[in-house]
Amino acid sequence: MTTPATNPFDANDHNDIAAIYYGLHDRLDDHGHAVVNVVSVTKDWASVTPADIESTPDDAGPADMDEARRMAVLVDHIDGCDPETSILLWLDAETGAPMLAQIAGPDHDGGIAKRIIGRDIGAEPPAEPEPTDLQKSVADLTASLTRKPEPANDNRQAASTFLNAADLLGMDFPPVKYTLPGYVAEGLTILGGRPKLGKSWLALGACVAVATGGDFLGKEVEQGDAFYLALEDNARRLQDRLRTVLPAGASAPDMSRLSFLTEAPRIDAGLLSALDEWRKRVDDPRLVVIDTLAMVRPAKKRTQDSYEADYAALSPLQKWAGEHRLALVVVTHVRKMEAQDPLEMISGTNGLTGAADSIMVLNRDQDGSKLYGRGRDIEEVEKALRFDKGVWTALGDVADVKRSDQRQKIIDAMRDANLPMGPADIAKATGIKVDSVRHLLPKLVAAGEVEKLAYGTYRVPEAA
Known part of the structure; x- marks a missing residue:
């Protein structure tokens, strides 16, 4: 330059x-x-x-x-x-x-x-190719064959697009289907995370849980058919991963309800047709995972800004998942910079998160790995996770796990001191705020893990 x-x-x-x-x-x-x-x-x-x-x-x-x-x-x-x-x-x-x-x-x-x-x-961005004469003719014929005749009474057509509130209140809708209870409902979910953090292992675990009616992060999953588009993997690597997460020998579950693809067209070039082909072939389609978005998203048009391009990329998938009442999870990357709101870590503009029904972010910091989720049909969730031999396990709510760690630090500090200690002494020894120590000590006493002595001091029971 x-x-x-x-x-x-x-x-x-x-x-x-x-x-x-x-x-x-x-x-x-x-x-x-x-x-x-x-x-x-x-x-x-x-x-x-x-x-x-x-x-x-x-x-x-x-x-x-x-x-x-x-x-x-x-x-x-x-x-x-x-x-x-x-x-x-x-x-x-x-x-x-x-x-x-x-x-x-x-x-x-x-x-x-x-x-x-x-x-x-x-260089200028590549221009979109001009349609051929044949493409123009087919497009004109398609438009003429599918064009609806204009109604004689415009008011009648306009009225049909409105919904009366009283009619809406009288309607019956089927309940929302939770494919992965507590985490993923029907509709489009974005799963973001840094490279090599384990997003693909989490996605594979979800598919295995659905296909076998197993467990996903501590929740029992209803069995159904799952479709995993592992577009950054190949068949050999997928086989290795399956062998890692599944028990060996006769105890291995029947995996016939989990389908794979390692190559797929882009969203605007036949992906929805491929998804429909799978959906029509299986008995109970419940979960589709696309890993990753970058492999299927359409090229940005020169007339689009970044927000429009991001929203337009995911909208067809969101519409397809909603129409067929199944869960579609799209795996993507997050920014390298931390953000106060985990949803702001999703790489791209707000067009991606705006088009999705739910967003989940897999992250790791000084407190360990955690999964954060928020959506239209799921309650906000923040779980502490552990990764071992290809399998993610939920340890509990982040706040509860952190609180458990603090309780153990208090017990360890009191045991090391081998003397009665007050809240200020414990706070100094553990680095925990004194107010938090005062809050936790009664819980430890009630659990029998700590004894309260005179003059506001505490100790670990000899038998503990």
Whole structure:
């Protein structure tokens, strides 16, 4: 990349700088070869890491030149590169020159990723092919054959599109079907998570639970037919994974109700027909998993902004799942930056989460692995999970598990001290807030794990 003839920072206009960054974002996003986000960098450019990057609200510009100088474009999940590879693109404040730096992923991917970015910035997005004469003729014939005649009374047609509230209240609707009770209901669910965290193992576990009428994260699942589109795997790897999660020998369950595909057309090029073919062939279709969205989403049209493209990508799947009253789970990636609301971690715009009926995020932090879910027909859920030999297990609600950990820390500290301790002493020894200690001690006493002594002190019973 070459230095521009003029330095955009010389004009001292933060809005101009923002326009350049969002222009770079849109150009890269239009090509569809990577996941692109405008971000803010909190550290010196020479030593920046993924931990020094903060997300910015959609289309929110900088407040001043200081914020403009911290802007950058983060490019990751680049075609042909390792999922961990991330490239940062920014404008040098001294010269205005565009700069590229690899901040994550294997070194050998850096050159490939930078060439893709440079090519996409310097080239116009590929134009949509013009339909052939035959395609135009078939489209015209289809339109003429399916066009409904205009009604003689326009009011009659308009009236049929409205629903009277009294009629609505008198209607009977079947109850919502919960394919994975407590987690996934009928409709479209997005499952997001970082690469290599175990999303695919979780998705496979859900399919196995449905196909065998087994257990999913501590909940019994009604048996039915499941369809797993493992589009980033092959048959050998799928076989290895099944052998990992299933018991061996005669105790292995019948897996005939679980179907697989490792290749599938995109959403706008025949995917729904493939899903319908499976749905009509099986007895009780209940769950479809598409792993991952990137493998089936349509290319962004030049007339669409990012929100429209994201919403349009998932809308056909949401409509199909709703019409046939089954659960469809789409696996996707999350941003590298943490967010206060887990739903904001889903990679892309709010168009993805807006089109879905439910959203689930698999995440890991200093407290361990957890699954967060929220949706139109499920209650908000946040479960602590454990992963072992290909199987995810629910440990309980995150708050309860964290509280259990604190209780154990209190017992361990009192046992180590081998002396009566007050709440302040316990708080100092464990690092737990003294108010939390005071809240937990009565529960420990009631459970018989701690004895209360005189003068507000406690100890662990000798037999404990």
